[in-house]
Amino acid sequence: MTTVSSTSSVSPDSKIRRTSVRRQQWSRRLPLMPALIFTIVVTQLPFVITIWYSLHKWDFLTPGSFKFIGLKNYVKPISDQFFRAATLHTVVITGGTVVIAIVIGTALAMLMDRQFLGQGMVRTLLITPFLIMPVAASLIWRHGFLDATYGFLNWILRGIGFSNVAFTTRYPLLSVVIVLVWQWTPFMMLIILAGLQSQSGEILEAARVDGASGITIFRHMTVPHLRPYLELGGLLGSIYLLQAFDTVDQLVGGAPDARNVPYFIYQRSIGGGWKFGQASAYGVLVVIATIILANVALRLISSLLESQ
Amino acid sequence: MSEGSKPVIVGQRRWMANVANVAAWAAGLLFFFPVFWMVITSFKTEQNAQTEIPNLHLNAGLERFRDVTKSAPGTLTFVKAFGTSATVVLVSTLIVLILAVPAAYALAIRQVTKWRDVLLFFISTKFLPIAAAILPLYTISQKLHLLDTKAVLIIVYVSMNLPLAVWMLRSFFAEVPRDLLEAAEIDGAGFFSRLRNVLLPIVAPGISATALLCFIFAWNEFFLAVNLTSFKSQTIPIWVTTMISTRGQFLAKLSAASTLACIPVVLAGWVAQKRLVRGLTMGAVK
Numbered sequence: 001m002t003t004v005s006s007t008s009s010v011s012p013d014s015k016i017r018r019t020s021v022r023r024q025q026w027s028r029r030l031p032l033m034p035a036l037i038f039t040i041v042v043t044q045l046p047f048v049i050t051i052w053y054s055l056h057k058w059d060f061l062t063p064g065s066f067k068f069i070g071l072k073n074y075v076k077p078i079s080d081q082f083f084r085a086a087t088l089h090t091v092v093i094t095g096g097t098v099v100i101a102i103v104i105g106t107a108l109a110m111l112m113d114r115q116f117l118g119q120g121m122v123r124t125l126l127i128t129p130f131l132i133m134p135v136a137a138s139l140i141w142r143h144g145f146l147d148a149t150y151g152f153l154n155w156i157l158r159g160i161g162f163s164n165v166a167f168t169t170r171y172p173l174l175s176v177v178i179v180l181v182w183q184w185t186p187f188m189m190l191i192i193l194a195g196l197q198s199q200s201g202e203i204l205e206a207a208r209v210d211g212a213s214g215i216t217i218f219r220h221m222t223v224p225h226l227r228p229y230l231e232l233g234g235l236l237g238s239i240y241l242l243q244a245f246d247t248v249d250q251l252v253g254g255a256p257d258a259r260n261v262p263y264f265i266y267q268r269s270i271g272g273g274w275k276f277g278q279a280s281a282y283g284v285l286v287v288i289a290t291i292i293l294a295n296v297a298l299r300l301i302s303s304l305l306e307s308q
Numbered sequence: 309m310s311e312g313s314k315p316v317i318v319g320q321r322r323w324m325a326n327v328a329n330v331a332a333w334a335a336g337l338l339f340f341f342p343v344f345w346m347v348i349t350s351f352k353t354e355q356n357a358q359t360e361i362p363n364l365h366l367n368a369g370l371e372r373f374r375d376v377t378k379s380a381p382g383t384l385t386f387v388k389a390f391g392t393s394a395t396v397v398l399v400s401t402l403i404v405l406i407l408a409v410p411a412a413y414a415l416a417i418r419q420v421t422k423w424r425d426v427l428l429f430f431i432s433t434k435f436l437p438i439a440a441a442i443l444p445l446y447t448i449s450q451k452l453h454l455l456d457t458k459a460v461l462i463i464v465y466v467s468m469n470l471p472l473a474v475w476m477l478r479s480f481f482a483e484v485p486r487d488l489l490e491a492a493e494i495d496g497a498g499f500f501s502r503l504r505n506v507l508l509p510i511v512a513p514g515i516s517a518t519a520l521l522c523f524i525f526a527w528n529e530f531f532l533a534v535n536l537t538s539f540k541s542q543t544i545p546i547w548v549t550t551m552i553s554t555r556g557q558f559l560a561k562l563s564a565a566s567t568l569a570c571i572p573v574v575l576a577g578w579v580a581q582k583r584l585v586r587g588l589t590m591g592a593v594k
Contacts, residue, residue, distance in 0.1 A: 028420045031410030031499075035470060036426070038407055042467035043433040046444035053443060111332040114325070118333065124578055125336035128343050131577035133528045135545040136566035139552065140346045143358075143559050150358040150559075152345065186339065190581075194589040229589065236588070239434045245531040250549065262531065265439035270535050276443050283440030294435040298428065 047287060050280045058277035060269070066277075073281035083282060085256070086264035087289075092173060093248075093260055094241040097180040098234055104181070105188030105233070106226075112189070113196040123193075130186040138250035141179045142168050146251075168251060172258035176247050184241070188233045195229030196222070235297065242290070261286050343570075350564035357560035372564035376551065384539070386568065389547035393527060396458050396543065400465035401522040404473045405515065407466070412477035413503065417489060427478060430471040438468075442535050449536060456540045464532050469522040476521070476587050480514030481507070517587030520580050524573050544569045 054073050059065045077083050112123060129137070145152045148166035157165060167175045199222065207217050245262040252258045254267060263271075265286070269279035349357050350373065351366040379385040415423045445464065446455070454460040484507060492506045508515070530545040537543070548569050551562040577584065 025421070028414060028418050030414075032414035032420060032426065035407040035411035035430075035474060039430065039433055039467060039470055042463060043436060043441065046441040046448070047436065049444035049448075050440055108332075108335055111328055111335065114328065116325070116329045116332065122332050122336035124581065125340035127577065127581055128340055128574060131524065131574045132343060132570050133545055133548070133566070133573065135528070135530050136346075136548050136569050137342075139548065139562055140342060140566055143562060144345060144349060145342060147358075150360060152362055155360065155362055182339070182342070190585045191589055194585045232589065242435070243438055243531070245439075246545075249530075249534075262437060262439040265437075266442070266531075266535070269443055270446060276447075280440075280443055283437065283443070286437045287440045290435050290437060291432070294432055298431070 050283050050287075053276055053280035054284045056277040058275070060274040060276045069277070073278050074285070076278065077282055077285055082256070082259075083264060086259050086261045089173060089258055090242060090260040090262075093176055093180065093244055093258075094238055096177045097184055097241050098237045100177070100181045101184040101188045101237065102192075102230060102233060104185045106192050106230075108185065108189040109192035109196055112193050126189060127186045129183050130190075132183065134183065134244075134246040135250050137183055138179060138247045141175075141182075142251050146175055146178075168253075169255065172252035172255035175252055176244070176258050179247055179251055180241065180244060184237055188237065191229050191233040191236075192226060195226045199225050231300075238297070343574075346563045347567050348563075349560055350567050352560045352563075354557040354560045357563065358557050368560065372560045373568070376561055376565045376568065384542050384547050384550055386547060386565075389542055389544050392458060392461075392541050393544040396461045396465060396541075397523055397526040399458075400462045400469065400526050401519050403462065403466045404469045404522050405519060407470060408473035408477050408518070409503070409508075409515070411474050412481045413507070415474070415478045416481035417484070417507070427475065430474045433467075434471045438531060442532070445532075446535060456537045458541050460536050461533060461541060461543070464536065465522075465526045465529065468529070468532070469525055472525075473518045473522060476518045477511070477514060480511045480518075480587070484510050513583055514587060517580065517583040520576055520584060521587065523576065527573050 055068060055070060057065065057067045057069045057072070108126060112119065112126070143150075146154075146167035148154065148164050148169070151164075151167070153167070154164045157163070165171070167178075204217060204221065207221060212220075243262055244260065245266065248254055248258055248260050248263045254263050259267070261282075265279050265282050267273060268275055268282065273279065348364070348366065351368055351370075352372075353365075353368045356363055356365045356367070377386040379387065414420050415427055420426065445460075449455045449460045454463075488506055488510075489502060492502050497505065528545060529543075533543045533546055537546070548562070548565050551558055551565045
């Protein structure tokens with residue numbers, strides 16, 4: 001593009017060149033456009049409308065209640081303890097699950113990164129929880145494993161001398177994390193395993209011959225090599241876990257002590273509250289917070305975007 | 309390894325390897341156990357499904373499966389929910405690919421300027437809490453008479469999976485040797501011909517991995533389905549929740565329904581597990 005001169009006396013020749021450059025740019029952009037336009041219309045436009053709604057008092061079930069009230073909807077969230085709790089639960093659910101799943105996933109990936117009898121079978125067993133429908137997983141855990149009387153886990157607890165624990169009602173947040181860790185550990189394991197297997201065996205062997213201990217090799221060679229894989233797992237995991245609605249809804253029935261932000265907004269609007277104006281304000285605040293967080297996160301792990 | 313003092317180390321190493329093998333198997337069985345127990349429970353009577361001491365009385369045969377697939381008027385039947393889910397998942401995945409393949413081409417092969425920003429934009433839409441967009445989606449669908457239709461689910465599932473598909477496909481496309489494409493271009497092949505004859509055969513495994521992931525997420529999706537449908541277009545995850553009843557025991561029925569609901573994704577995931585990992589990690593970490 002440097003060939004296009006910026007002087008006012010444009011020769012016919014460079015004019016043609018400029019139009020051809022422009023045409024070429026458009027021919028490059030064209031294949032991108034359908035996906036880009038679709039994404040903008042379906043994901044960005046609703047958000048703009050959400051901002052518009054948030055400036056109104058609006059009870060969806062009362063026709064004609066749509067009334068402009070400026071920023072009043074934004075006063076309540078600041079002092080709303082339920083919203084603060086939902087935010088905290090979202091952080092605990094997302095952060096807790098990602099960290100625990102990555103730690104267990106790394107351990108499992110190291111176990112799997114060797115040749116042994118039935119390796120393929122074990123990997124198949126391990127990845128299955130990730131493939132289970134979250135709604136089904138939540139319900140089966142709730143009624144089959146964590147149930148206060150008939151739960152399998154309580155049978156084990158009784159066996160080792162404890163008494164029954166009503167997991168989903170007494171420790172709803174813990175229950176949600178347990179089930180999500182069960183579902184997401186396989187995912188982390190798979191990504192980290194791919195990282196381990198891309199490590200050069202020769203270099204590791206050379207380090208071993210030079211007398212490096214297993215711990216030294218792990219800390220100074222494996223961990224740095226795994227970093228982009230850990231980042232990728234953390235990024236993809238967070239994207240989905242921030243939105244974890246199914247488990248909160250179906251495992252603990254949206255218990256106040258485990259209610260996360262998606263559930264909170266649902267509950268205030270379509271899930272029964274029908275206060276569309278107020279719920280929209282919460283939505284806008286969440287989006288602003290997420291954009292800030294996502295920007296920080298994506299910048300921290302921008303190594304993922306370096307091509308080749 | 310063959311020198312004097314080494315046999316001890318070798319012995320020790322082999323012992324440790326055995327421990328690791330046992331640990332790997334134990335972990336595999338532990339993680340799989342809830343799934344195993346779910347399948348087992350679906351062959352029980354309701355009385356045997358919920359007992360304080362777990363049992364293995366699998367004497368109900370396929371009764372529970374018959375129960376949950378039975379059609380009763382006025383309720384959501386398995387066949388109907390399955391049909392809705394299958395249609396929505398297949399059509400939305402197809403549309404995702406139709407949109408994402410050219411987009412990935414523009415981001416990886418004949419790159420647009422600032423392709424990195426565009427890619428970041430796509431990923432950033434995944435961070436938008438869907439809860440913040442659901443109200444306008446609901447009101448607009450209502451105005452357009454799209455509530456409780458397959459069409460609205462198809463549209464939102466395309467938008468849900470498109471960013472991930474663009475991300476994955478870009479990685480796959482970036483791996484295609486440039487020389488091949490340039491050669492085709494010199495031979496005078498146009499865009500579609502280059503795409504079909506040179507690019508697609510190479511990236512076909514990547515495309516199938518992407519399609520599989522879209523299939524998994526769309527098949528399992530619950531939040532949007534709950535909010536945007538009410539009866540006509542309810543999907544399989546919602547059908548599973550209808551097994552819960554406040555009267556009497558239901559764990560065996562719930563297990564049977566969950567087993568049926570999970571079969572398509574689990575089978576597909578088992579078959580394509582290696583490809584799936586490659587799709588997620590490749591390129592992104594290069």
